[in-house]
Amino acid sequence: MRSNQSRFALLGLLSMGAMSGYDLKQLSSWSVGHFWRESYGQIYPVLKDMTQAGLIRRKTDKTTGRPERHVYSLTPAGRKELNQWLARPVVDEVPRSELLLKLFFGGLAPVSVSQDHIAEHRKRNTQALAEYAEIRKRLDRECGNDPRKPFWLMTLSYGESMANAAMQWCDQTLSELG
Amino acid sequence: MRSNQSRFALLGLLSMGAMSGYDLKQLSSWSVGHFWRESYGQIYPVLKDMTQAGLIRRKTDKTTGRPERHVYSLTPAGRKELNQWLARPVVDEVPRSELLLKLFFGGLAPVSVSQDHIAEHRKRNTQALAEYAEIRKRLDRECGNDPRKPFWLMTLSYGESMANAAMQWCDQTLSELG
DNA sequence: CGTAGCATGTAAGTTGTTACATGATTCG
DNA sequence: CGAATCATGTAACAACTTACATGCTACG
Numbered sequence: 001m002r003s004n005q006s007r008f009a010l011l012g013l014l015s016m017g018a019m020s021g022y023d024l025k026q027l028s029s030w031s032v033g034h035f036w037r038e039s040y041g042q043i044y045p046v047l048k049d050m051t052q053a054g055l056i057r058r059k060t061d062k063t064t065g066r067p068e069r070h071v072y073s074l075t076p077a078g079r080k081e082l083n084q085w086l087a088r089p090v091v092d093e094v095p096r097s098e099l100l101l102k103l104f105f106g107g108l109a110p111v112s113v114s115q116d117h118i119a120e121h122r123k124r125n126t127q128a129l130a131e132y133a134e135i136r137k138r139l140d141r142e143c144g145n146d147p148r149k150p151f152w153l154m155t156l157s158y159g160e161s162m163a164n165a166a167m168q169w170c171d172q173t174l175s176e177l178g
Numbered sequence: 179m180r181s182n183q184s185r186f187a188l189l190g191l192l193s194m195g196a197m198s199g200y201d202l203k204q205l206s207s208w209s210v211g212h213f214w215r216e217s218y219g220q221i222y223p224v225l226k227d228m229t230q231a232g233l234i235r236r237k238t239d240k241t242t243g244r245p246e247r248h249v250y251s252l253t254p255a256g257r258k259e260l261n262q263w264l265a266r267p268v269v270d271e272v273p274r275s276e277l278l279l280k281l282f283f284g285g286l287a288p289v290s291v292s293q294d295h296i297a298e299h300r301k302r303n304t305q306a307l308a309e310y311a312e313i314r315k316r317l318d319r320e321c322g323n324d325p326r327k328p329f330w331l332m333t334l335s336y337g338e339s340m341a342n343a344a345m346q347w348c349d350q351t352l353s354e355l356g
Numbered sequence: 357c358g359t360a361g362c363a364t365g366t367a368a369g370t371t372g373t374t375a376c377a378t379g380a381t382t383c384g
Numbered sequence: 385c386g387a388a389t390c391a392t393g394t395a396a397c398a399a400c401t402t403a404c405a406t407g408c409t410a411c412g
Contacts, residue, residue: 035275
């Protein structure tokens with residue numbers, strides 16, 4: 001059975017409303033985009049699989065001109081699958097970090113190489129914080145008093161915590177490096 | 179050309195001394211283990227590829243009884259490849275987080291589900307901190323005044339920073355939830 | 357005598373990315 | 385009129401995991 005992980009991300013997004021593959025990509029890019037990305041090359045095949053498995057159903061909007069819009073929505077089986085996944089414990093995996101790998105072997109190159117990597121990392125975290133601020137605004141604008149909002153904010157504040165900690169580490173490490 | 183990422187991890191480890199596939203696994207598990215993991219199913223094929231590509235060379239230790247030990251060491255070409263990789267900018271990718279995905283959709287289930295996920299995450303970070311402390315000790319014991327030690331410590335302190343920030347976030351979020 | 361550690365590797369399957377292929381509409 | 389957006393999908397490849405297959409030695 002294909003795409004265990006992506007499957008649930010898409011099911012979750014579809015729980016927010018019926019959507020096309022294109023819509024899923026758009027919505028995911030800002031809502032869960034800072035900790036979960038999907039490509040079209042993954043989205044379309046997985047939607048097909050899940051339709052066959054009866055987890056979602058598809059309706060076709062006839063639009064004049066443009067290609068047809070395939071709108072997917074959860075079936076009861078899909079909703080059940082999603083809830084079961086939610087309750088299962090998180091599998092803990094060590095995410096690979098190219099940055100840390102390069103720093104670990106930093107002694108092989110001039111210090112400036114490591115300094116550059118760290119400076120770049122700092123910059124990216126600054127940018128991330130700016131994006132989080134945008135998302136926060138958008139959430140306040142578009143999702144006023146949705147009961148799910150606290151959960152969405154939780155993931156945002158996680159990102160913010162990590163980014164802030166990363167920046168502090170960058171500053172301290174850069175100063176130690178000289 | 180196979181295994182772009184693992185390639186460099188293994189080249190890096192081999193820069194610390196000639197080693198067998200088995201040794202690479204052992205060494206990596208504690209040295210870079212908290213941000214980089216390799217499986218044997220990846221290590222052995224990649225070693226084969228890199229040998230053919232001339233980045234490493236292999237010598238066979240005849241041991242009585244036990245299977246032969248294949249000890250790999252860097253060639254000048256391998257060293258060059260490693261140095262070029264070190265200097266290239268880090269590709270930034272969004273690591274997927276099953277935890278955050280589950281929390282994002284937490285509104286679909288009882289709050290206790292999310293609370294459990296967070297509590298478990300907290301526990302894992304506590305354990306991680308304990309492991310980092312062990313590595314720190316081991317580093318002091320075995321690598322007294324190695325000039326590369328500051329770089330190794332850098333990656334450790336990164337892990338500690340992240341783990342501490344994660345725990346603070348867990349505490350705060352749990353208190354807000356309940 | 358059983359279990360853990362030493363030691364190497366393969367095969368099959370899963371998961372995911374990138375590039376390709378297509379083509380209309382809308383806005384500046 | 386060119387670029388961005390809407391919109392769907394496939395094919396080829398890349399990367400990685402898991403389970404399997406083998407078998408010795410040292411220790412308790």
